[in-house]
Amino acid sequence: MIGGGQLARMTAEAATALGIGFRVLAASPGDPAALVVHDVHIGDHDDPEAVLAFAEGCDVVTFDHEHVPTPILEALVARGIAVRPGPRALAHAQDKLHMRAALTAINVPCPAWQQVQSAAEVELFAASHGWPVVLKTSRGGYDGRGVWVVRSVVEATGVMGTPLAGDSRWLAEQFVPFTRELSAQVARSPHGQAVAYPVVQTTQIDGICAEVVAPAVGLSEDLALSAQEIALRIARDLDVVGMLAVELFQTADGLVVNELAMRPHNSGHWSIEGAVTSQFENHLRAVLDLPLGDPSVRAPSVVMVNILGGSVGELYSAYRHVFARDAEIKVHLYGKEVRPGRKVGHVTVLGDDADALLARGRHAADYFSGAIDE
Numbered sequence: 001m002i003g004g005g006q007l008a009r010m011t012a013e014a015a016t017a018l019g020i021g022f023r024v025l026a027a028s029p030g031d032p033a034a035l036v037v038h039d040v041h042i043g044d045h046d047d048p049e050a051v052l053a054f055a056e057g058c059d060v061v062t063f064d065h066e067h068v069p070t071p072i073l074e075a076l077v078a079r080g081i082a083v084r085p086g087p088r089a090l091a092h093a094q095d096k097l098h099m100r101a102a103l104t105a106i107n108v109p110c111p112a113w114q115q116v117q118s119a120a121e122v123e124l125f126a127a128s129h130g131w132p133v134v135l136k137t138s139r140g141g142y143d144g145r146g147v148w149v150v151r152s153v154v155e156a157t158g159v160m161g162t163p164l165a166g167d168s169r170w171l172a173e174q175f176v177p178f179t180r181e182l183s184a185q186v187a188r189s190p191h192g193q194a195v196a197y198p199v200v201q202t203t204q205i206d207g208i209c210a211e212v213v214a215p216a217v218g219l220s221e222d223l224a225l226s227a228q229e230i231a232l233r234i235a236r237d238l239d240v241v242g243m244l245a246v247e248l249f250q251t252a253d254g255l256v257v258n259e260l261a262m263r264p265h266n267s268g269h270w271s272i273e274g275a276v277t278s279q280f281e282n283h284l285r286a287v288l289d290l291p292l293g294d295p296s297v298r299a300p301s302v303v304m305v306n307i308l309g310g311s312v313g314e315l316y317s318a319y320r321h322v323f324a325r326d327a328e329i330k331v332h333l334y335g336k337e338v339r340p341g342r343k344v345g346h347v348t349v350l351g352d353d354a355d356a357l358l359a360r361g362r363h364a365a366d367y368f369s370g371a372i373d374e
């Protein structure tokens, strides 16, 4: 797996259980996965030599993030190394303009969108679709970095004053007045088997995933099936292998796709304890072309709350209180240095009532971050 973040760290747990050799290319020895995986290469994902040396002897190469440049992936393929998802599929998760064009071509509902090169073009776009406009860099964004909601041409000018990195471009999108955000995850294998996880609701705070409830509360069966159908269709039509997350907006008029991730995703962390087969295990099974596991949820409701870095630099001391208060809660800490707002872990609780589970999950996450002390 290229990338040594928390997704690789949690995939390593699944690989350990399955007895599968698991090598990680991490940027530094302190990365979450590098701290726990014994077969670690240290190197940059955009250094061709480092990636080729890492991939030597691997049966399959997959990803913890989507930032590996396409020419490097093509070089791996040219050497006969299985890259899953493949470079062509992955391009849709790497570049939001590429993704919008491909989704539009296969009739997947998207917000109105357009490539823009100047604030004047944003103003023209707003003349048809209204303010605010959502401006995005087509490449390199994550956790809301690379996304701005602009309300005027002056604000657009301010945002676009920052030069774009590399071959990133500006994407303008209509601001979608969503009632909530959903995520539909599927796993798909090279020979075309696919399974769909229950559709979940996600809450983003400042662009960062904060909470997930599985399955989404009160979602009609029609909309749930339609979200799963969209995700399965995207996986098939874009030839995705591994886990695919489709982030969706639920609106009064139905579903609209926000974006795609072709790897395990924050909206699926609940599945470690909450599903018969976790997203990490199914990602491995899919990229190895093994039969996929049952994605069914194990309880009426499962809640995941992210632990964001706060004022407390040392997280271990919270265990005494959190575990004494709630014997059922499951905690995952990623081994990251605490910085304000950084994702450093998550908690999961299973039960019957989403509101009660959310209260328990939030309490634990707030206690870890230091936002509360009792």
Ligand SMILES: Nc1ncnc2c1ncn2[C@@H]1O[C@H](COP(=O)(O)OP(=O)(O)OP(=O)(O)O)[C@@H](O)[C@H]1O
Binding pocket: 111, 134, 136, 141, 142, 143, 144, 145, 146, 147, 173, 174, 175, 176, 177, 181, 204, 207, 208, 209, 247, 258, 259
């Ligand atoms: N067109 C839109 N209309 C309304 N809100 C939007 C729109 N696009 C994005 N957002 C809001 O901004 C958040 C981040 O956007 P997006 O998912 O595109 O960015 P990202 O940084 O790539 O996110 P991620 O952390 O999932 O990688 C969304 O979850 C949503 O809350």
Ligand SMILES: [Mg+2]
Binding pocket: 247, 258, 259
């Ligand atoms: Mg997103």
